[in-house]
Amino acid sequence: MGKKKVAVLGASGYTGSDLLRFLLVHPNVEVTHLTAEKHAGKMISDVFPHLKGFLDLELKPLKSKSIPKDIDIVFAALPHGTSAQVISELFERDIKIIDLGADFRLSSKNYKKWYGEHPCPELIKKAVYGLTELNRDKVKKAKLVANPGCYPTSSILGLAPVLKNKIADQASIIIDSKSGVSGAGRSPSLDYHYCEVNEGLKAYKIGEHRHMPEIEEALSNYSGLKVQVSFTPHLIPMDRGILSTIYVNLNKRVTTKKLLDIYQEYYKDEKFVRISPEKLYPSTNQVRGSNYCDIGIKVNSNNTAVIVSVIDNLVKGASGQAVQNMNVMMGYEETTALEMPPVFP
Numbered sequence: 393m394g395k396k397k398v399a400v401l402g403a404s405g406y407t408g409s410d411l412l413r414f415l416l417v418h419p420n421v422e423v424t425h426l427t428a429e430k431h432a433g434k435m436i437s438d439v440f441p442h443l444k445g446f447l448d449l450e451l452k453p454l455k456s457k458s459i460p461k462d463i464d465i466v467f468a469a470l471p472h473g474t475s476a477q478v479i480s481e482l483f484e485r486d487i488k489i490i491d492l493g494a495d496f497r498l499s500s501k502n503y504k505k506w507y508g509e510h511p512c513p514e515l516i517k518k519a520v521y522g523l524t525e526l527n528r529d530k531v532k533k534a535k536l537v538a539n540p541g542c543y544p545t546s547s548i549l550g551l552a553p554v555l556k557n558k559i560a561d562q563a564s565i566i567i568d569s570k571s572g573v574s575g576a577g578r579s580p581s582l583d584y585h586y587c588e589v590n591e592g593l594k595a596y597k598i599g600e601h602r603h604m605p606e607i608e609e610a611l612s613n614y615s616g617l618k619v620q621v622s623f624t625p626h627l628i629p630m631d632r633g634i635l636s637t638i639y640v641n642l643n644k645r646v647t648t649k650k651l652l653d654i655y656q657e658y659y660k661d662e663k664f665v666r667i668s669p670e671k672l673y674p675s676t677n678q679v680r681g682s683n684y685c686d687i688g689i690k691v692n693s694n695n696t697a698v699i700v701s702v703i704d705n706l707v708k709g710a711s712g713q714a715v716q717n718m719n720v721m722m723g724y725e726e727t728t729a730l731e732m733p734p735v736f737p
Contacts, residue, residue: 562611
């Protein structure tokens with residue numbers, strides 16, 4: 393059987409760059425079509441010199457009708473609204489679609505509240521929320537997968553075991569997350585200039601970040617509980633990585649060791665989730681460039697669990713998870729092209 397042909401829409405961003413890094417070493421696929429509006433007409437290796445000799449395709453304008461008929465898999469790394477419009481035009485084709493944007497992560501009601509009118513609301517119910525560890529069986533059968541956001545990935549993986557086991561108060565969860573600057577994307581903006589972010593740490597969009605309803609909705613659907621969170625994101629002066637410190641009141645007495653045992657059991661078959669030993673808490677530098685989520689836990693004397701969850705926002709929080717979902721959708725070994733150690737230092 394020949395390699396499946398892949399298109400990446402919006403290939404010139406940070407997510408697109410990392411997505412290509414994994415796809416280019418994947419034995420079952422071949423990247424044959426790339427789009428980028430701002431860089432259309434350029435070679436991808438001119439936009440990303442580190443890819444020179446690995447991929448020298450020309451970047452095309454974003455036109456759904458121009459996507460070749462022989463494409464088997466489409467990755468859409470596009471702004472919300474744009475992504476849905478293109479996907480609605482592609483959906484009837486015999487292809488698999490993985491949307492790395494926000495257009496299919498939320499219910500119609502929540503999307504309208506947080507983003508506005510949806511271009512194709514009829515497709516929302518046909519999409520599968522692609523947090524692979526939680527929805528693997530649904531991802532296997534999906535035609536359209538909504539790749540989760542980066543903050544939600546770190547938060548949901550950190551909270552899923554305590555909520556699924558009904559040992560946490562689902563209405564008093566506090567999530568304090570810190571992200572590297574790459575999470576803001578590659579488009580120039582004064583807020584992300586070197587002098588604006590270096591030697592500083594700031595909170596932003598407190599109580600109004602669009603990843604908050606995604607966290608609540610995904611965890612509510614998964615646990616069967618009405619989950620509410622207080623979510624505060626922060627921008628930290630590093631290139632990549634997310635560290636989420638999560639505080640949750642437990643509704644039964646458990647020790648740190650017992651809670652660690654619950655997490656170890658819950659994630660025992662998951663290649664990309666690693667639980668840290670007692671009294672050790674993960675750092676973003678131990679998952680850099682990888683598809684791993686590392687989790688550390690402490691139960692305080694007031695019966696509050698402190699859960700520390702770290703990921704690389706561009707990999708497990710975006711491109712790596714997208715490839716993981718593709719592997720599940722296509723029936724490939726789930727770890728294909730992803731089973732590499734993190735980069736350190």
